Amino acid sequence: MCNRKSFFENSNKLSEFIPDNIQIARKKVMSTREILMNEIKDVPEPFLTEVLDFVHFIKTKIAQEKLDFSVMSESSLGKDWLKPEEEEAWQDL
Numbered sequence: 001m002c003n004r005k006s007f008f009e010n011s012n013k014l015s016e017f018i019p020d021n022i023q024i025a026r027k028k029v030m031s032t033r034e035i036l037m038n039e040i041k042d043v044p045e046p047f048l049t050e051v052l053d054f055v056h057f058i059k060t061k062i063a064q065e066k067l068d069f070s071v072m073s074e075s076s077l078g079k080d081w082l083k084p085e086e087e088e089a090w091q092d093l
Contacts, residue, residue: 030038043051 040048040051
């Protein structure tokens, strides 16, 4: 079992294995977006197409989830919206 002192001594040594750009980002407290933008700068041009494809995939997934949620909401709320008392309550608006 590792005592506290040796843990902290060893954790400082771990920074040797973290790339400089990540260490700099941590010190500046950069947002995930800023770190990602900095990382993309180092990606070779042929691989950027794959990165762009992945971004498009994520955006499509987000849009699909929003659509799925709205469809689920509509079906559950529709039961109440179609009641005669609801029709009467909203009739004057």
